[in-house]
Amino acid sequence: MEISESHICPSELLDAVSDPNKSFKVEVETFCKHFTMKQKVEKIENFSYLPLGGAVNLNKPDVTFSYIEFYGVDPNNVPQQPCDLFFGKWIADGQRDLIKVHTLKKREFIGNTSMDAQLSIIMANQAQIAPGDVVLDPFVGSGSLLVSAAHFGGYIWGADIDFMMLHARTRPTRVGQKVRNKEESIRGNLRQYGIGSQYLDVLVSDFSLPLWRQDIKFDALITDPPYGVREPAEKIGIERDNYTLSAQHLDNHIPSKVEYGLPHIYSDLLNFAAQHLSIGRRLVCWYPLVRDEYLEEQLPSHPCMQLVGNSEQVLSKMTARRLLTYQKISDDIPNMPHDPHGAAHNFRDKYFAVGEISRREKKERRAEEIAKTASYLKAKREECNKE
Amino acid sequence: MKLITHNMLTSKCLKGVVTGYPLSINATNINITEVDYNPEFITRIIPKLDWEVLWRAADSIGHSDGLPQTIEPKFEENNEFLKKAHRVLLEVDIEEGNLVCPESGRRFPISKGIPNMLLTEAEVQ
Numbered sequence: 290m291e292i293s294e295s296h297i298c299p300s301e302l303l304d305a306v307s308d309p310n311k312s313f314k315v316e317v318e319t320f321c322k323h324f325t326m327k328q329k330v331e332k333i334e335n336f337s338y339l340p341l342g343g344a345v346n347l348n349k350p351d352v353t354f355s356y357i358e359f360y361g362v363d364p365n366n367v368p369q370q371p372c373d374l375f376f377g378k379w380i381a382d383g384q385r386d387l388i389k390v391h392t393l394k395k396r397e398f399i400g401n402t403s404m405d406a407q408l409s410i411i412m413a414n415q416a417q418i419a420p421g422d423v424v425l426d427p428f429v430g431s432g433s434l435l436v437s438a439a440h441f442g443g444y445i446w447g448a449d450i451d452f453m454m455l456h457a458r459t460r461p462t463r464v465g466q467k468v469r470n471k472e473e474s475i476r477g478n479l480r481q482y483g484i485g486s487q488y489l490d491v492l493v494s495d496f497s498l499p500l501w502r503q504d505i506k507f508d509a510l511i512t513d514p515p516y517g518v519r520e521p522a523e524k525i526g527i528e529r530d531n532y533t534l535s536a537q538h539l540d541n542h543i544p545s546k547v548e549y550g551l552p553h554i555y556s557d558l559l560n561f562a563a564q565h566l567s568i569g570r571r572l573v574c575w576y577p578l579v580r581d582e583y584l585e586e587q588l589p590s591h592p593c594m595q596l597v598g599n600s601e602q603v604l605s606k607m608t609a610r611r612l613l614t615y616q617k618i619s620d621d622i623p624n625m626p627h628d629p630h631g632a633a634h635n636f637r638d639k640y641f642a643v644g645e646i647s648r649r650e651k652k653e654r655r656a657e658e659i660a661k662t663a664s665y666l667k668a669k670r671e672e673c674n675k676e
Numbered sequence: 677m678k679l680i681t682h683n684m685l686t687s688k689c690l691k692g693v694v695t696g697y698p699l700s701i702n703a704t705n706i707n708i709t710e711v712d713y714n715p716e717f718i719t720r721i722i723p724k725l726d727w728e729v730l731w732r733a734a735d736s737i738g739h740s741d742g743l744p745q746t747i748e749p750k751f752e753e754n755n756e757f758l759k760k761a762h763r764v765l766l767e768v769d770i771e772e773g774n775l776v777c778p779e780s781g782r783r784f785p786i787s788k789g790i791p792n793m794l795l796t797e798a799e800v801q
Contacts, residue, residue, distance in 0.1 A: 456787075
């Protein structure tokens with residue numbers, strides 16, 4: 290195909306957006322590869338052939354053109370040439386900047402497993418949170434998911450079994466921080482971003498037991514339940530029979546806990562969502578699994594909850610977690626037994642079993658490398674001696 | 677703890693308790709925290725509330741001043757009413773005290789504004 294002038298500069302497209310009476314500028318953005326300002330200016334200069342008639346104005350242009358070079362999504366494997374190029378008139382900004390605004394680096398109160406700002410924002414969007422929605426996170430932790438939920442206008446409730454976490458009395462997570470600041474709390478986090486008015490409350494409670502009024506409906510549930518690896522998956526309980534507690538110990542008593550297995554957590558969560566979500570509204574949660582055992586039909590399921598989103602985040606060679614979005618489609622709630630597939634799913638055991646193998650593998654591989662280096666050095670030494 | 681939260685909580689977790697609603701409130705320290713007024717939110721939340729329970733709860737802690745005992749049919753057009761509801765629901769904040777189960781008398785302490793609804797291991801056996 291012969292390339293004519295109109296292929297390079299399709300005038301019918303350009304005329305629609307360029308006007309000799311309007312000033313303009315070109316902005317260069319690159320994805321997954323960094324360029325210096327000088328290199329970016331060179332890229333802009335390449336556009337000098339375009340018949341844009343207006344004056345250049347870098348501060349307050351009437352029209353902004355955006356040029357984007359896309360270098361894929363794998364930061365460890367960036368190609369020489371961009372995979373794709375985009376050029377067009379700028380219409381509106383997205384909200385990617387929010388990732389920087391909400392970064393955990395500057396968050397007052399964080400815990401060991403606080404959700405990264407970008408993922409929290411994605412979760413709030415998946416849950417379609419809109420101004421005035423009532424949102425609950427039943428495994429709230431340090432409340433990172435609620436920060437993004439409140440940003441999009443949600444009014445937030447949180448619950449967690451961990452008394453010390455909700456009262457910000459756990460050991461500080463930040464490197465170098467010895468004691469927690471007095472102001473640290475989930476409410477404090479919302480105040481930090483100027484959305485403190487959307488804080489309703491947080492409660493210390495055990496998700497395996499009923500707490501909320503039967504007929505209350507939430508507009509969204511977003512949560513990251515404990516996987517039993519970095520945070521324990523627990524509920525109140527004791528293995529011993531006939532346990533009693535004397536009245537003098539009742540105040541400030543911290544109850545013992547037993548394992549709250551993942552299958553139980555997720556079947557409780559789906560049952561809760563079926564009961565407490567309004568029709569059409571969503572539950573968004575993470576689900577950990579061993580990658581090569583993944584089968585979509587074995588994900589937690591419930592007849593009232595339709596799976597509408599399912600994406601993988603790889604955690605290690607063997608493990609991943611999936612961001613699941615369920616939409617409530619029916620109010621006709623059957624009495625659900627525990628998920629039949631769930632019983633086999635014990636992520637914690639598998640996680641550590643997988644870890645065992647890879648630890649042994651790593652040791653063996655290192656031993657091999659050391660042996661190789663030793664024999665190489667030996668050969669070298671012999672060569673030198675000969676000379 | 678705000679009264680909007682109180683309106684949603686039960687003590688059904690306790691063995692032998694049937695409804696566990698409404699919990700009564702013993703407050704030893706109440707704060708008034710200023711919250712931005714959002715009439716759309718208040719209008720939206722009122723149908724979800726048990727208004728009688730809210731009124732009694734507010735009355736029991738001395739904050740029912742000017743709050744009507746029943747909701748009028750066109751409450752969403754009455755800005756005065758919405759402002760009062762806003763104050764009682766979101767600004768009256770119980771800092772220290774107890775929630776008490778109406779059937780068993782079991783107390784759930786509220787400390788630093790956070791209710792502790794946990795049972796003991798003996799109670800879940």
